[in-house]
Amino acid sequence: MGRHSCCHKQKLRKGLWSPEEDEKLFNHITKYGHGCWSSVPKLAGLQRCGKSCRLRWINYLRPDLKRGAFSQQEENLIIDLHAALGNRWSQIATHLPGRTDNEIKNLWNSCIKKKLMQRGIDPITHGPLSEVESSTITTADTQKQKMIPTAHENITAVTYSTSSIYGNSSIQQLNSGASEMAPDPSFFITKSPFTKPTKVRPSDDSHTDQPSIFDTVRGWDALESSISMPFSWILSDFGRPSQMQLQFEGGDPRWPSEYLDVPLSAEGLGTVTESGMGTSSSMHLHGDAEPETCWFQSQRPVVLPLASDQQQQQGPIGSFSQRMQLQHSMIQEKMP
DNA sequence: AATTCATACAACCGCCCATTT
DNA sequence: TAAATGGGCGGTTGTATGAAT
Numbered sequence: 219m220g221r222h223s224c225c226h227k228q229k230l231r232k233g234l235w236s237p238e239e240d241e242k243l244f245n246h247i248t249k250y251g252h253g254c255w256s257s258v259p260k261l262a263g264l265q266r267c268g269k270s271c272r273l274r275w276i277n278y279l280r281p282d283l284k285r286g287a288f289s290q291q292e293e294n295l296i297i298d299l300h301a302a303l304g305n306r307w308s309q310i311a312t313h314l315p316g317r318t319d320n321e322i323k324n325l326w327n328s329c330i331k332k333k334l335m336q337r338g339i340d341p342i343t344h345g346p347l348s349e350v351e352s353s354t355i356t357t358a359d360t361q362k363q364k365m366i367p368t369a370h371e372n373i374t375a376v377t378y379s380t381s382s383i384y385g386n387s388s389i390q391q392l393n394s395g396a397s398e399m400a401p402d403p404s405f406f407i408t409k410s411p412f413t414k415p416t417k418v419r420p421s422d423d424s425h426t427d428q429p430s431i432f433d434t435v436r437g438w439d440a441l442e443s444s445i446s447m448p449f450s451w452i453l454s455d456f457g458r459p460s461q462m463q464l465q466f467e468g469g470d471p472r473w474p475s476e477y478l479d480v481p482l483s484a485e486g487l488g489t490v491t492e493s494g495m496g497t498s499s500s501m502h503l504h505g506d507a508e509p510e511t512c513w514f515q516s517q518r519p520v521v522l523p524l525a526s527d528q529q530q531q532q533g534p535i536g537s538f539s540q541r542m543q544l545q546h547s548m549i550q551e552k553m554p
Numbered sequence: 555a556a557t558t559c560a561t562a563c564a565a566c567c568g569c570c571c572a573t574t575t
Numbered sequence: 576t577a578a579a580t581g582g583g584c585g586g587t588t589g590t591a592t593g594a595a596t
Contacts, residue, residue, distance in 0.1 A: 320564075
């Protein structure tokens with residue numbers, strides 16, 4: 219157990235990869251796939267261990283990687299996900315397509331952490347910094363972090379359903395006030411059957427003040443568009459949700475059923491950014507987070523009122539969106 | 555121009571877990 | 576059943592680069 223056998227072998231190169239090595243690895247994997255990573259170095263003619271090859275491929279050579287700086291939207295998403303998941307970088311990365319866990323981890327450690335502290339937010343608890351007695355982020359703290367419950371780990375599950383977002387809600391509180399059922403936050407975010415890998419693009423801020431779905435799905439054919447909706451549509455008796463998901467059941471063959479994570483901003487608008495081959499989403503809160511943070515996740519379908527056929531015909535969306543379902547439920551954080 | 559310092563990011567290390575032998 | 580192996584993850588370190596002195 220412990221060290222991998224490959225790591226014991228001598229004469230293996232370490233350190234930065236040369237362009238020649240990159241080329242060998244890239245050519246081999248694009249041609250044959252990686253298969254068993256431990257056999258890749260030999261087959262590709264590299265003096266590296268399999269783990270090193272794997273890492274190089276995942277973090278650098280993979281063709282679907284997104285290059286360039288993180289957008290503000292992505293940063294906000296990372297902050298929200300970190301509040302929910304802690305240092306589970308790989309799970310966080312699943313919500314940022316094209317970004318690697320390593321990249322996100324680096325961004326967090328080199329940039330986001332400082333920004334949060336400057337704003338008086340503790341990057342570990344995501345609470346006010348003063349509560350932690352001006353703690354400094356040290357190695358010991360990062361170890362300790364595993365022991366500190368994240369925002370989710372004291373939550374009480376509450377679900378509710380409604381036949382219409384405008385209509386009466388049939389509220390079912392599963393375990394009111396009790397914390398025994400505190401669910402694993404990762405379930406709600408990464409193991410949800412509604413979550414799928416998506417492409418993330420920075421959204422145009424000008425979208426966020428648009429109150430109508432059909433205003434914002436314009437540009438569908440332009441391979442990039444945003445969808446916004448009034449916050450009142452999803453506002454519930456439980457307070458302000460911080461995350462929700464949408465299911466689209468489209469008649470448009472270009473657009474099969476999709477499930478999107480939708481961010482909810484403090485202004486009450488969720489934004490989904492769309493790109494040609496995939497779905498992109500962002501998920502963050504603008505402005506001040508309310509102290510009683512609620513976690514929001516899809517469980518039961520809710521049919522959103524759609525614009526009239528006439529309205530639909532005005533847009534370039536064609537047969538898209540015969541129906542859009544909003545599915546939601548909510549996990550209400552149990553506040554101490 | 556040389557040196558120091560800060561920062562970002564690539565890569566490694568050690569561990570865990572699941573699977574195979 | 577235990578050991579070996581492989582894949583994966585999070586923490587940490589090393590290195591390149593640019594800014595400041």
